[in-house]
Amino acid sequence: MKRFALLAAFLAALPLAGIAGPAPSPERQIDALFAPWNRPGMPGALVAVIRDGKVVLTKRYGMADIERGVPMSPSAEFFIGSMSKQFTAFAIHLLAKDGKLSLDDDVHMYLPDVPDFGRKITIRNLLHHTSGLRDYFDLMAMAGLRPGDVIDEDKALALIRRQRTLNFEPGQEWDYSNTGYVLLARIVEHVAGKPFPEFARERIFVPLGMTHTLFQQDYRTLVPGRVLSYVPADSDGFRLAPVNISMAGDGGVLTTLGDLALWDRNFYDGRVGGMDVVRQMQATGVLNDGKPIAYASGLLVYPYRGLRLVEHSGGAGGYGNQLWRFPDQHLSVMVFANTADIDTYHTVRKVADMFLDRVPGAAPAEPMAPAKTFKEIRLDPARLDALVGFYATSPQSGITFTKENGRLMALGMGFPKMPAFPYGERDFFARVTASRFSFDPPGPDGIVAGGILHWGEQDIPATCTTRPMPSAAELKRVEGDFYSDELHVLYSIAGKDGDLVLTYPGGTVTLGFNGERDYETGFGTLKYQCGTDGCTGFTISTERARNVRFTRVALAPSSR
Numbered sequence: 001m002k003r004f005a006l007l008a009a010f011l012a013a014l015p016l017a018g019i020a021g022p023a024p025s026p027e028r029q030i031d032a033l034f035a036p037w038n039r040p041g042m043p044g045a046l047v048a049v050i051r052d053g054k055v056v057l058t059k060r061y062g063m064a065d066i067e068r069g070v071p072m073s074p075s076a077e078f079f080i081g082s083m084s085k086q087f088t089a090f091a092i093h094l095l096a097k098d099g100k101l102s103l104d105d106d107v108h109m110y111l112p113d114v115p116d117f118g119r120k121i122t123i124r125n126l127l128h129h130t131s132g133l134r135d136y137f138d139l140m141a142m143a144g145l146r147p148g149d150v151i152d153e154d155k156a157l158a159l160i161r162r163q164r165t166l167n168f169e170p171g172q173e174w175d176y177s178n179t180g181y182v183l184l185a186r187i188v189e190h191v192a193g194k195p196f197p198e199f200a201r202e203r204i205f206v207p208l209g210m211t212h213t214l215f216q217q218d219y220r221t222l223v224p225g226r227v228l229s230y231v232p233a234d235s236d237g238f239r240l241a242p243v244n245i246s247m248a249g250d251g252g253v254l255t256t257l258g259d260l261a262l263w264d265r266n267f268y269d270g271r272v273g274g275m276d277v278v279r280q281m282q283a284t285g286v287l288n289d290g291k292p293i294a295y296a297s298g299l300l301v302y303p304y305r306g307l308r309l310v311e312h313s314g315g316a317g318g319y320g321n322q323l324w325r326f327p328d329q330h331l332s333v334m335v336f337a338n339t340a341d342i343d344t345y346h347t348v349r350k351v352a353d354m355f356l357d358r359v360p361g362a363a364p365a366e367p368m369a370p371a372k373t374f375k376e377i378r379l380d381p382a383r384l385d386a387l388v389g390f391y392a393t394s395p396q397s398g399i400t401f402t403k404e405n406g407r408l409m410a411l412g413m414g415f416p417k418m419p420a421f422p423y424g425e426r427d428f429f430a431r432v433t434a435s436r437f438s439f440d441p442p443g444p445d446g447i448v449a450g451g452i453l454h455w456g457e458q459d460i461p462a463t464c465t466t467r468p469m470p471s472a473a474e475l476k477r478v479e480g481d482f483y484s485d486e487l488h489v490l491y492s493i494a495g496k497d498g499d500l501v502l503t504y505p506g507g508t509v510t511l512g513f514n515g516e517r518d519y520e521t522g523f524g525t526l527k528y529q530c531g532t533d534g535c536t537g538f539t540i541s542t543e544r545a546r547n548v549r550f551t552r553v554a555l556a557p558s559s560r
Helices: 002-012 026-033 081-097 123-128 136-143 153-161 178-192 196-208 257-269 274-281 344-356 381-387 472-478
Strands: 045-051 054-061 063-065 230-232 238-240 253-255 300-304 307-316 319-326 331-337 389-394 397-404 407-412 427-430 435-439 450-455 458-465 480-484 489-496 499-504 507-512 525-531 534-541 548-553
Touching: 026 054, 026 344, 045 257, 045 344, 054 257, 081 123, 081 178, 081 196, 081 253, 081 274, 081 307, 081 319, 123 178, 136 153, 136 178, 153 178, 178 196, 196 257, 257 274, 257 319, 257 331, 307 344, 319 344, 331 344, 381 397, 381 407, 389 450, 407 427, 472 489, 472 525, 472 534, 480 534
Parallel strands: none
Antiparallel strands: 045 054, 045 331, 230 238, 300 307, 307 319, 319 331, 389 397, 389 458, 397 407, 427 435, 435 450, 450 458, 480 489, 480 548, 489 499, 499 507, 525 534, 534 548
């Protein structure tokens, strides 16, 4: 009852501006928002609203452990992914306050094994994601990371040490890099002379009373009350999505709503670190040209509805987490989910708006499209025959639809073959890529002429046509074996049934064929370097790991 009294007092203190007639209580609105997950056999979420460091509302939905029938609990332990970065940044600021380091120090003062790129990279660059360092997660994907593989510190650091170039000059751009926060944790260890998780426990968690919070450096560590992670299964239901990450710094924190409320309070009273450290945590960065950025130290700071918002999200596997703080209103909202089909940004924004509508001076909320969910329907397998074929989305790309075991399967260039689930007579969705395809109605002759690929916010027309087939000479220019000494990985590319197929430690990827243009691999864009004598190599790029070079190699024939 105390929780409801606090909530009522909070709402009573806010003027009701422009509300016509009685509105549903925030609790009822939140219940409606999470209704799809509030039933047996479903994963779910936790929601909390904090006012002046006190939790005034807590809601729980679904199951923490479907297999064992454990319902979600406010005391549940969540893996919060990149929300952990603010604790790593706080540790750095504590050491700076102690006089043990300066934010403008070159990282090589503490980590001499980081490659020398010929440019000074400062601790401040790491904090603000302006270092130019390639993201090790993207590099691991390029190197062949497979579902279930363990991501640990030794693998990540070995990969970081092999890099030869940066994405950009330090301070020239802002580009989110998990690599930077892995290195920050190593700097803390070097300066403090103890393991990073131990430093965080002694200097942050214990002083704040966060007794249910830890940096998990080994994913096999037993954590009582841990919530399990789920993703939608290829058919009905869900499957377990374990997070096999043994890293601390860029992620790794397990915590509870109650502990995060204690952390939230520290941004108002500075109990640990003092208010000067709190202010530095929320001071946003500046690029070399003087342009300000929204990223501070493990936190984003920007206006929302005319109010100052401090926030950071985090996720891995099926976990999705959001903590939004409006410091001038002493109001925070948290949403933790253990299933990938809950849009935590959409839901935390919706919950925040319920309370901001009553805050004086808050601008009106901008309309937000409802989160799209699709439910599979039963469709006569015979109706799929008319949909089979190649649908060109551009001169260089397209999707092949086949019928296998009574189900429609889709093979997009750069993606593995995946089932397409019907949610309408001619409408299908893919669970893996969050994309949809709508087929045109069949003509008088029963032939389907095309359709529309719904990809993100794009609606891309597609035409059913004959697949273009490359000549043997065209394939020969781009086939071959290619090696990257930065990744220590070999890619083999060969023609098969008119497609280029990439084989690497992560499996096989159908690239399609488009001459020497860019190819999408699903883990980066492949761009060939070709001349009159053929193609000598290529680069693989993502936004966070650019231009990783591969060179053609001639492998010795195997002896038998």
